Amino acid sequence: MENKLVVSPSPHVHGGDSISKNMYGVLIALIPAFIVSLYAFGLGALIVTLTSVVACMFFEFAIQKYLIKGNKTLCDGSAALTGVLLAFNLPSNIPLWIVIIGALVAIGVGKMSFGGLGNNILNPALVGRVFLLISFPVQMTTWPIADAANRFTTMDVETGATPLSLIKFGAADQVNVWDAITGMISGSMGEISVIALLLGLCYMLWKKIITWHIPVSIFAGVVVLSLLTGLNPLVQLATGGLMLGAIFMATDYVTSPMSHKGMLIYGFMIGAITIIIRKFGAYPEGVSFAILLMNAATPLINTYCKPKRFGEVKKNG
Amino acid sequence: MLKTFRIGGVHPPENKLSAGKRIEVIGLPKQVAIPLSQNLGAPSVACVAKGDEVKVGTLIAKAGGFVSSNIHSSVAGKVAKIDEILDASGYRRPAVFIDVNEEEVWEESIDRSETLIKDCPLSSEEIIKKVAEAGIVGLGGATFPTQVKLSPPPGSKAEMLLINAVECEPYLTSDHELMMEKTEEILVGISILMKAIKVDKAIIGIENNKPDAIKLMTDRCRQYTGISVQPLKVQYPQGGEKQLIDAVMGRQVPSGALPIAVGAVVQNVGTAYAVYEAVQKNKPLIERVVTVTGKSVVKPSNYLARLGTPISMLIDAAGGLPADTGKVISGGPMMGKALTSIEVPVTKGCSGVLIMPTLEAQRQKMQNCIRCAKCVNVCPMGLEPYLLMSVGEREIWDRSEKERVMDCIECGCCSFTCPSNRPLLDYIRISKSKVGAIIRSRK
Numbered sequence: 001m002e003n004k005l006v007v008s009p010s011p012h013v014h015g016g017d018s019i020s021k022n023m024y025g026v027l028i029a030l031i032p033a034f035i036v037s038l039y040a041f042g043l044g045a046l047i048v049t050l051t052s053v054v055a056c057m058f059f060e061f062a063i064q065k066y067l068i069k070g071n072k073t074l075c076d077g078s079a080a081l082t083g084v085l086l087a088f089n090l091p092s093n094i095p096l097w098i099v100i101i102g103a104l105v106a107i108g109v110g111k112m113s114f115g116g117l118g119n120n121i122l123n124p125a126l127v128g129r130v131f132l133l134i135s136f137p138v139q140m141t142t143w144p145i146a147d148a149a150n151r152f153t154t155m156d157v158e159t160g161a162t163p164l165s166l167i168k169f170g171a172a173d174q175v176n177v178w179d180a181i182t183g184m185i186s187g188s189m190g191e192i193s194v195i196a197l198l199l200g201l202c203y204m205l206w207k208k209i210i211t212w213h214i215p216v217s218i219f220a221g222v223v224v225l226s227l228l229t230g231l232n233p234l235v236q237l238a239t240g241g242l243m244l245g246a247i248f249m250a251t252d253y254v255t256s257p258m259s260h261k262g263m264l265i266y267g268f269m270i271g272a273i274t275i276i277i278r279k280f281g282a283y284p285e286g287v288s289f290a291i292l293l294m295n296a297a298t299p300l301i302n303t304y305c306k307p308k309r310f311g312e313v314k315k316n317g
Numbered sequence: 318m319l320k321t322f323r324i325g326g327v328h329p330p331e332n333k334l335s336a337g338k339r340i341e342v343i344g345l346p347k348q349v350a351i352p353l354s355q356n357l358g359a360p361s362v363a364c365v366a367k368g369d370e371v372k373v374g375t376l377i378a379k380a381g382g383f384v385s386s387n388i389h390s391s392v393a394g395k396v397a398k399i400d401e402i403l404d405a406s407g408y409r410r411p412a413v414f415i416d417v418n419e420e421e422v423w424e425e426s427i428d429r430s431e432t433l434i435k436d437c438p439l440s441s442e443e444i445i446k447k448v449a450e451a452g453i454v455g456l457g458g459a460t461f462p463t464q465v466k467l468s469p470p471p472g473s474k475a476e477m478l479l480i481n482a483v484e485c486e487p488y489l490t491s492d493h494e495l496m497m498e499k500t501e502e503i504l505v506g507i508s509i510l511m512k513a514i515k516v517d518k519a520i521i522g523i524e525n526n527k528p529d530a531i532k533l534m535t536d537r538c539r540q541y542t543g544i545s546v547q548p549l550k551v552q553y554p555q556g557g558e559k560q561l562i563d564a565v566m567g568r569q570v571p572s573g574a575l576p577i578a579v580g581a582v583v584q585n586v587g588t589a590y591a592v593y594e595a596v597q598k599n600k601p602l603i604e605r606v607v608t609v610t611g612k613s614v615v616k617p618s619n620y621l622a623r624l625g626t627p628i629s630m631l632i633d634a635a636g637g638l639p640a641d642t643g644k645v646i647s648g649g650p651m652m653g654k655a656l657t658s659i660e661v662p663v664t665k666g667c668s669g670v671l672i673m674p675t676l677e678a679q680r681q682k683m684q685n686c687i688r689c690a691k692c693v694n695v696c697p698m699g700l701e702p703y704l705l706m707s708v709g710e711r712e713i714w715d716r717s718e719k720e721r722v723m724d725c726i727e728c729g730c731c732s733f734t735c736p737s738n739r740p741l742l743d744y745i746r747i748s749k750s751k752v753g754a755i756i757r758s759r760k
Contacts, residue, residue, distance in 0.1 A: 006644040006678040007407065007657050009743050011729030013329055013487070013650040013677070017691070017736040019684055071684055078687075118685035118737075211694070253689040258701060263690075302704075309699040309721060310324055310559065311571040 019117075022253070023077030025209045029200035030084055030248065036183045036193040037092070041144055042151030044092030045189045051096050053083030055103035063112045073117045082106055085125035088190020088244060089288070090132070093144045093155050098136055102128040122295045123252045126288050133288070141165075143186035160186045163239040168284035172235075180238040191244040194237075201247045210251045213263035218246035221271020229279045236275060245287035246270070255295040262298075262305035270294050319525055319550035322560040323569075325697040326552040327730045329651065331526055335490045335610045335617035340498055342621045343634055345417050349392050349625030350402045351377065352412040355665040356454040357461045358384030363413055369396045374424035374601050377413050380449070386462040387452035390415060391603040391623035393422040405647040405664065407657050415625070428598040433501050437509050437596060444513040444596055451595030452602045452665075456587035457481055457492075457556060458648055460666035463588055467513045469577045476580030478511050478519040479565055480589055482534075483549065483556040485524060486649025489669040491606040492586050494619040496523075496530040499590050504534075504541050506593030511543060514582050519544045521586070522565050524551045553651060554728035558583045560697055572724050587668075607631060607663060611672030613639035622663045628670050629659040643678025646671040651729045684737035692731035692741055698724045702731035702741040709744040714755055717748040723756070725749060 037045040060079035064072055073079070086106050090099060106128025114120040133140045148157035163175040163185055179185050183193025191197075204210045219237060226233035236242065241249075250256060250270050257266045270290045277286025354360035359382035371377060371390040378388040394417045401409040423429060439447070449464035469475055484492040496503060507519050521538070523531050523546060531548050538544040547565050554560055559570045561583060568579040576583055584592075587606065594600040603624055610617040615636025622631055628647070632638050638645075638659065646653040647667050692702035700721060708716045722745060731741040 005642070005655070005657060005659075006675075007655040008644075008680065009655075009740075009746065010646075010648075010653055010727070011651045011733045011742065012644060012646055012653065012655065012671075012673060013733060014681065014738065015327065015329065015733050017734060018681075018738075019687055019736050022687075022689065022736055071682075073685075076684075116685065118687045211690075253687045256688075256690075258688060258690045258693050258703065307693055307696070307699045307701065308324065309572065310563075310697065310724065311569045311574075312699070 019078065020076040022209050023081050025207050026081055026204065026248065027077060027084060029203040029209070030088070030190070032196035032199040033088065033190050033193060033244070036196045037088070037189040040146035040183055040192060041092035041189050042148070042157070043153065044144065044151070044155040044157065047096070047155060048090055048092050048094060048099055048189065049084060049087040051099045052087035052090070052103055053080050055100045056080065056083035056086065056107050059104055059107040060112070063108060064116070068112060068116065070116055076117070078117050079107060082111065082124045085248060086128045089125060089129040089188045089241065091140065091143050092189040093142065093157060093159070094139050098132060098139055102132045105131040118254055120254055121299070122292055123249055123255050126249055126292050130288050130292060145186050146184045146192060162186045162284070163235070164278065164284040167235070175235060175239070177235055177238055180235070185239070188241060188244070191241045194243050197243040197247050211260070211263070213260050214251045214256060214267040215246045217264045217267025218250060218271040221268040222275055225272045225275035229275060231275065231279060236278065240278070240285045241287040242274065245291055250291050250294070255298055257298050257301045257305060259302070259305045259307040261307070262301040265305060266294050266298065266301055269297070319548060320564050321550040321552045322555060322563040322697060324699050325695045325730060326554065327695050327733055328551060329487050329553060329733065331551070332487045332612070333490050333493070333526070334488065334612070334614070335608050335619055336493060338490070338494065338618050340494050340606055340619045340621050341634070343623070343626060343631060345392055345623065346626050346630055348397065348414055348416050349623060350412045350414050350662045351388060351391065351625040352402060352404045352410055352662060352664055353378050353388065354410055355388060355460060355624070356386045357459060358382060360411070361385055361388045363399055363411070365396050365413065367396055367398055371396060371415060372422045372424050374427050374603060380462070384462055384465055386454050387450060387601070389452055389601040389603050391625050392417045393420070394418040403658055403661055405654050405656060405661050405667065407654075412662070426599045428600070433505070434597040435505055437505070437512065439596065441513050441515055444509055447596050448513070448592055450601070451591070453588060453591045453595055454602070454665050455585055456591060456605060456665065456668070457585035458652065458666050458668050463584070463592070466582060466584070467510070469514070469582070473577045474580065475514045475516050475577060475582045476518070477516050477566070478507065478514060479561055479581055479583045480507055480519060480521040480586050481556055481558070481561055481583055482521050482523045482530070482586035483561060484527070485551070485553045485556040486651055486653070488610045488671050489608050489649045490610070491608045491619055491668050493527050493530055495587055495590055495606050496534060500533055500537050502593045503586055503589050504538055504544060505597065506589035506591070507544055508541055509592055509596050510584055510589060517543045520565050521546045522549050522555070522561050523547070524549050524555060526551045554697055554726065554730065557697065557726050557728060559726065572721060602665060605663070605665065605667070607667055608669035609635040610669065611639070613641055613674050614672055615639070624664060625662045627660050627662055628656070631663070631670055632659060632672070639672060639674070641674040641676070642672055643675030644673040646673065651733065652727065680740070681738040683739055686737055686739060689736060691734045691736065695730040695734045697728060697730060698726060700725060702745060705748060706739065706741045706744040709748040714748065714751050718752045718755070722748045722752055
């Protein structure tokens with residue numbers, strides 16, 4: 001008996017947290033948005049999401065099996081999460097072969113080419129999404145309208161403009177903020193309902209999957225820049241991919257800063273760059289680009305933004 | 318809102334299985350092995366030889382330097398040999414082996430009565446001298462010689478005494494039980510410590526999961542001037558010296574400095590009791606309270622054991638080693654040391670023996686770092702464990718030093734929290750020893 005004792009350095013207990021718990025936690029937080037999306041876009045939402053998840057998991061499996069060595073991460077939920085997030089960034093009437101290309105770019109280029117989970121610089125789902133946006137601009141910006149009558153029987157439903165493109169092309173008066181908050185607008189399938197996404201945020205904060213710093217600083221960046229450039233901050237917050245991006249994409253562990261100070265700078269800059277692109281850029285929508293830009297700046301932020309060290313605060317006694 | 322420290326921290330399951338179990342006295346073994354290195358700093362130097370007769374309380378080893386302490390015989394008997402023994406560190410180290418006589422003979426100077434002696438006429442210097450003679454060390458586990466802590470470096474002035482009764486390690490209850498049973502003695506000990514460091518204020522920090530101890534100590538401390546109790550929110554590692562000072566006083570000890578830099582002297586509650594016994598009863602440190610606990614242990618208990626008693630005797634008293642034992646730990650689950658054998662002797666720093674089942678003894682497989690920043694969030698020193706591990710892996714020691722690896726208190730919050738089961742603290746420890754050696758070589 002005596003010789004069989006396990007000897008290892010402390011700590012001898014573990015909190016029980018794991019990668020998959022966090023990944024599945026985020027997936028659970030995405031359920032409200034998925035339900036709204038199913039309701040608003042019907043069959044298309046279901047098929048696109050399934051295709052994207054299956055394709056992402058397939059590419060993860062295939063690349064780890066045949067191309068790179070290392071821990072097998074197929075079942076930890078990270079590939080499935082990338083699949084869902086990619087799908088949520090696509091219109092629900094997009095041809096499925098485009099979804100599969102997006103999944104290949106997201107997993108193959110965005111994640112695996114850097115060495116797999118934990119090593120990527122950019123958010124894989126956004127790499128896939130932006131690749132598709134630039135390569136297939138027409139399909140990627142033909143938005144189905146929410147609540148179309150035939151949405152449960154076909155993917156090929158009536159299309160319409162998103163609130164942000166209305167604003168971009170001078171029809172801001174047609175934008176109804178309340179519709180954007182509930183989710184009855186055109187857009188990428190996962191981004192439409194502010195309420196559903198905020199529910200997800202509350203869940204993730206409650207489960208301590210993420211901290212408040214990134215989403216709140218993004219909101220702050222959007223509000224400040226909107227006021228400076230004369231846009232309605234509420235409309236900017238409620239439309240486009242802002243909520244989805246701020247809550248689920250920018251908070252991606254791997255590609256966001258480590259310290260709270262860094263997170264605040266990162267978030268504020270995402271909010272600010274988003275508004276600058278929306279106001280002055282060619283695209284009506286700027287969240288994806290803003291997040292990718294700040295993803296790239298994250299190593300730099302980590303180098304310069306350190307957490308508050310113990311003993312650095314002023315003595316106050 | 319209850320007070321706590323401001324940066325990081327975790328709340329592991331408390332599992333205080335032996336809470337409320339009265340302290341039982343463990344019988345004497347046939348032979349004790351008293352290791353010569355039981356304190357932080359230099360080992361003690363034996364002053365007895367094979368064949369010498371010793372009484373309970375006879376000095377058997379003298380302090381081997383400034384930061385070192387005396388060691389006394391915990392039994393009456395004959396010195397059998399001075400030889401190496403496997404101790405809690407896992408190394409073989411010198412120890413004095415004493416064959417125990419059946420008849421217990423104590424040193425005459427020791428007052429063995431239960432009478433409470435409140436008044437202490439001694440001066441500060443006399444108290445510190447007595448503490449040094451009695452071989453008292455910090456009994457919370459750090460085993461830093463107490464007389465050194467009571468003699469602040471020239472130019473610094475203590476403002477108050479903090480008594481560490483936090484016991485933030487899960488499972489351990491020895492301090493808790495001591496407070497319940499030796500309340501008055503502890504309070505007299507605190508008064509003596511206050512006199513030694515010339516302060517008129519002492520605060521006892523107790524975590525809120527010990528409401529009975531908070532109530533009892535609060536009631537009794539009214540009869541002693543300057544002593545008060547501060548209940549604290551349960552948060553690990555609040556028993557860390559710097560964390561306790563931050564929690565109670567709202568001051569943070571600067572990097573590399575001692576608590577005295579912010580006017581604090583911290584002593585463990587068990588140390589306060591040992592000081593009472595040494596100063597008022599002339600009794601050197603020859604025994605201590607040890608919690609024996611674990612989920613499969615038949616009878617989790619608090620024992621009073623003589624130093625040098627094999628831990629296996631305590632485990633037998635608690636119902637024997639469970640069949641599913643995977644790991645035996647000296648101390649708590651967060652900072653304790655895994656033992657290579659249950660025959661190691663009880664030492665001054667042994668606050669508990671934790672027996673973990675096989676299922677919990679193994680670590681999970683390590684995954685890639687996903688940069689979730691949870692280690693950064695829980696680090697009570699405001700460090701970046703993920704970064705320290707990564708530069709440690711690549712042996713970039715100057716960067717480790719720049720990222721303040723030496724500030725790490727080795728509480729283990731980072732490894733405890735990591736969802737990828739990364740051995741963050743293991744790498745930080747390696748870095749600390751490398752960087753420590755580099756810093757020393759510069760002098």
